[in-house]
Amino acid sequence: MKENDIDIEYGYDFREMNSPKYNDWCIHLYCLEGEGSFVLGERCFHVCRGNLVVTSRTNLVKNISPSPGMKVEYVAAPNKMLNYMLPANHYGIGGSIALFDNPVMPVSEEDGKIFLSDIHRIRERLQEEGHAFKKEVICSLCLTMIYDLFGFHTKLYAQIFSSERTSVVVKGLMHLLAGGASRSRRDIQFYANELNVSVRYLENTVRRMTGNSVTSFIDRYTVPMIISYLKEDKLSLTQISEKMNFTSLSYFSRYVTKHLGMTPTQYRMSLQPQIK
Numbered sequence: 001m002k003e004n005d006i007d008i009e010y011g012y013d014f015r016e017m018n019s020p021k022y023n024d025w026c027i028h029l030y031c032l033e034g035e036g037s038f039v040l041g042e043r044c045f046h047v048c049r050g051n052l053v054v055t056s057r058t059n060l061v062k063n064i065s066p067s068p069g070m071k072v073e074y075v076a077a078p079n080k081m082l083n084y085m086l087p088a089n090h091y092g093i094g095g096s097i098a099l100f101d102n103p104v105m106p107v108s109e110e111d112g113k114i115f116l117s118d119i120h121r122i123r124e125r126l127q128e129e130g131h132a133f134k135k136e137v138i139c140s141l142c143l144t145m146i147y148d149l150f151g152f153h154t155k156l157y158a159q160i161f162s163s164e165r166t167s168v169v170v171k172g173l174m175h176l177l178a179g180g181a182s183r184s185r186r187d188i189q190f191y192a193n194e195l196n197v198s199v200r201y202l203e204n205t206v207r208r209m210t211g212n213s214v215t216s217f218i219d220r221y222t223v224p225m226i227i228s229y230l231k232e233d234k235l236s237l238t239q240i241s242e243k244m245n246f247t248s249l250s251y252f253s254r255y256v257t258k259h260l261g262m263t264p265t266q267y268r269m270s271l272q273p274q275i276k
Helices: 014-018 079-085 091-101 109-126 134-157 164-178 188-194 199-210 214-230 237-243 249-260 264-270
Strands: 006-011 025-033 035-040 043-048 051-055 061-066 071-078 104-106
Touching: 006 109, 006 134, 014 025, 014 035, 014 061, 014 071, 025 079, 025 109, 043 051, 043 104, 043 214, 043 249, 051 134, 071 079, 071 109, 071 134, 079 134, 104 134, 109 134, 164 188, 164 199, 164 214, 188 199, 188 214, 199 214, 214 237, 214 249, 214 264, 237 249, 237 264, 249 264
Parallel strands: none
Antiparallel strands: 006 071, 025 051, 025 071, 035 043, 035 061, 051 104
């Protein structure tokens, strides 16, 4: 739904996230029911009930896959308009950097209701006619939504280093992954052993502090490595599978298909220039 001279759209279709009409726009989406996934920057993100998705890189979104029962609501607006609203050195800069890395935010049921209230208000005022300052009203409502999102983000990520022990565990996991450990080790037990904690403690701590699973972080670092290898024509799929320490070529193929939405062979074919 787009209103004449106001560049803001309200929608309900998860598959619209990468619509060409939203290039250089920012999507603010809330999942009410079901689940889905999408690939952004060669990384796969999972979305489920109670998750917020905020991304200004809609042109890089691909492989959108909603479940049959997935229900979402979203507001989309041009980045240029949204950036104009906020002070240059606002919290939004830090928040944007974090969302650039992970556009999916788990929020509480209460915060989800606040967000829905914000975007429903925008939807209602978009339908209003005859207001001499309609655009200004809509912009102010968008600003309210953005400040609420900043509030959710602050509550979520302020907890990451809430205690010395959890700080060491979460930072230790990220250090291991950044060092390339997932090239050969993708089992949670390995990381728990390296950090001298139990698997259960590691899982619970990471989930509580970041809203994501240990496996999701492992995959986030693993998939880009696989992509870089697939782009090397001289390496066979068997060689790549061995370099990444997969137990079999079939398991490697299943892993790639799960995260890239296509088999390793299909991905390589997609990199070839199309003959017209």
